[in-house]
Structure formats: C-alpha cells, structure tokens
Amino acid sequence: MGIKERKELEKSEMRGLILKTAMNLFLDKGFENITIRNIAEKIEYSPATIYLYFKNKDEILHTLRREGFEKLYEHQKTSLKLDDPLKRLHKHGEAYIQFALENPEYYDLMFMMRGPVKERQDINNCDIGLKSYELLKTNVEECMEAEVFPRANIDVVAFSLWSYVHGIASLIIRDRGYMFPLEKINYIVEEALNFMLVSNNKKKWDLNNK
Amino acid sequence: MGIKERKELEKSEMRGLILKTAMNLFLDKGFENITIRNIAEKIEYSPATIYLYFKNKDEILHTLRREGFEKLYEHQKTSLKLDDPLKRLHKHGEAYIQFALENPEYYDLMFMMRGPVKERQDINNCDIGLKSYELLKTNVEECMEAEVFPRANIDVVAFSLWSYVHGIASLIIRDRGYMFPLEKINYIVEEALNFMLVSNNKKKWDLNNK
C-alpha cells in the first residue's frame, strides 16, 4: 500500500504548507488581520480547500500554538547548561523573554490571545505547556535547596516567576513599555531580571544595603 | 440658547447610553462577540445611528478604555492611606490585581487587547495611564528612602513591579493559572505578593533564612 502512504504524506504536506503560509502571514500582519481567503490566495487554492485539511480557522491557530509550545520548550532547555542554580534560573527567565520578543506572534497565540482555550484545560497543550512549567519548578526547587532563595510553596514561587517574565514580555509586546525607548528594551529586561533574582540573593542584597 | 444646551445634553446622554449598553454587553459576552448591531438592537436604534455618536467601533472601545483608566486610578488611590511604605506598596499591588480580576473586561481593554493603541503613544490614555504609573514610582521611591528596598533605577523597578502584577492578573484572566483551583486564586495572589515584597525585606529574609 505504498500509494496510500504517499497520499497521507501529501495530505500532511498540504497541512504543513497551510500552517507555514498562515504563520508567515500572521508574522507579517498579525493574526487578527489574516483571513482564510488570504491564506487560500497565497497558496493558490480556493478557500474551501483549506477546510479539507482543517476543521476550521481555530484548528489552524490551535496547531500553530502547539508548535509554539514545542519551540518554547526546546528554547528553554538551553538554560539547563549552567551549574549555578540562581544563574540558571536567571538564564531561564532570559530565554523565556527572548523567545517571547523574538516570536511575538507565537507568544501571543500561546499566552495572550483569548478564544481557542475555551475548555479551560486544553489537554494537548497542557501536556507540552506543563513540561515547560515542570522545568521551571525543578529550577526553583534547586534554588531553594542551594539556599539562594527563601523556602516557600514551590507552585506559588514558580507561578510568581512565570507571571513576572510573562508580565514583562506581554507589556512590551503590547507596547506598554512606552517609558523606555525601544533600543533600551534589552537593557531593561536584564535589569528587571536582576532586580527580581539578585535582590533575592542575600549576599548581593547585603552588599547593596551597605 | 437653552435649547442648544439641551440638545448637547441629549447628545451626550445618547453617547452615555451607547457606552453603558456596550459595556454591559461586553461584560456579558466578551467584547469580541459584540457587534454594532447588537448594541443598536439593545438600545432600539438602527446600527447607523451609532455612527452619529461615534466615529467607529474603535472609538467606543477607546472611550471605554479611558473610563477604565479613570476607574483604576481612583481605585489605586485607596492604597495611599497606609503609612508604612512597603505595606503601602503591597496594598498598591493588591489593589491593582483586585481591579483587574473584578473588571476583567476593562482590564482587557486597557492592557491586554491589541488593536486600538495603534499610534504607540495614545496621548489621552497616556496622560491618565501615566498618572497611575507616577503613583507607583512615588511609592517605589519612598520604599527606597525607607531602605526596605535596594536602591536601583526607579523606572526599572516600577516597570518590574508593574510587570509582576500585570503578569499575575493577565495569566489568571486568560485562564493560564490552571495549576491552581479557582477558589484559591486570592490566596495565591496574596502569597505571590508576599514572595515579591517580603523577600525584598531584609528582616523577613533573614528570618526565613534562619
């Protein structure tokens, strides 16, 4: 049944083409401005054809969102190399914000957009999203063990740190960091991370405090 | 010219009616699901009539957003009563998150939605939005003077703290706090604020650290 497999391949290639085209258009104009007809036009098929490969527009967004979670997870793993727990956590946050700012459309889809998460727990996305969250929790735990961090409920601390980097990323993406010139954003992010993590480091704190 | 004034009054009353109706519908169904026709139907006028009072749909959102900024600013001021700078800052953050969670549609409009902020600096909103931000900066400054806080660039710290509470609020509003049951949200928010502010307090830190 080689033919059948080839058919399957072509089918998934078509899905891939639609996804790629959609994402490119999203990157260009923002996803609220992209229509099924736009995507169809770009790949030179009729709008109806897209519905042979995706149930609806939401399924396209949804699939791209999952892609985003995979990408983020891969990106996050780069922070694991560092030995010092606090530095690792710092790098972790930096990597998160970097991902968000370099892939604002993905990030938007994943954490800022409302709509396609309807069922509160989208299990598929949670699975992979949770993997990232577990990574963070492990990191936090190791910081506590190394005593560079006050002992506290790990979930609370992890959620807090996540909120922090998400807050920074999403305010910048939504252009609410208007008190800073655009070219200083990297510096601000760095300083903000230092503010959060370094001030939790007793030695630095004592130093700062004379 | 009493008539002319009455006409003006009626005009602004009509604007008010449209805004109120729009906001009620938004609160009910979320603003992406509300159409001009919905609003028109509710107030029993034709859709075209709305365009006599507002340039377009964006102007309605925009006006409601400004209302939101006013509300937030008023709400924020309640935190000023406390004498202790750190407690005041804590209350400040608490009030911010409370506003966000109690007025999610306003908050969405103000800080999470994309679209109507096109011109990067919307001067009107900035004016009132900036007032809230200045309030925060003053608070931060006073914390530094009281030495409950490490000295650092005030803008960076203010932006950091804002990011923090915005991160918490927006993740909860977008239902990304799925690791916590809904009824525990208030507790989490409280603990998160403590994590951020108390761990910046040397005494508490030393206590925690034994």
Next chain:
DNA sequence: TCCCATAACTAAACACTGTTCATTTATTGA
C-alpha cells in the same frame, strides 16, 4: 398658524468575514 431649514434617524447597500455543499475535475486500480 404655516413653512421650511436643520437635526435625527434609518433602510439598504457595500465589501468584507468564516463556513458549507453541490458540483466539477483529476487520479487510480481493475
């Protein structure tokens, strides 16, 4: 009181959107 300029309002249309379905076109195994 009548008349008419002005203001208030609306029906109908336009150009879009996501989505569906009957129909056509292409492909393939027998």
Next chain:
DNA sequence: TCAATAAATGAACAGTGTTTAGTTATGGGA
C-alpha cells in the same frame, strides 16, 4: 478504457463594520 474514489472549487449563506441616500421629526421665524 471505465467506473470509483479523491481532490478541488464556485457559489451561496449568514454574519460583520461602515456608508449613503433618503425619510421623518423638531423648532423657530413669518
């Protein structure tokens, strides 16, 4: 070559924001 299956589409539907030409109501001057 032919019937069966798969792939693609044209045309429509119901919905959107917005515009405009046309209707209805109002108020002041004659």
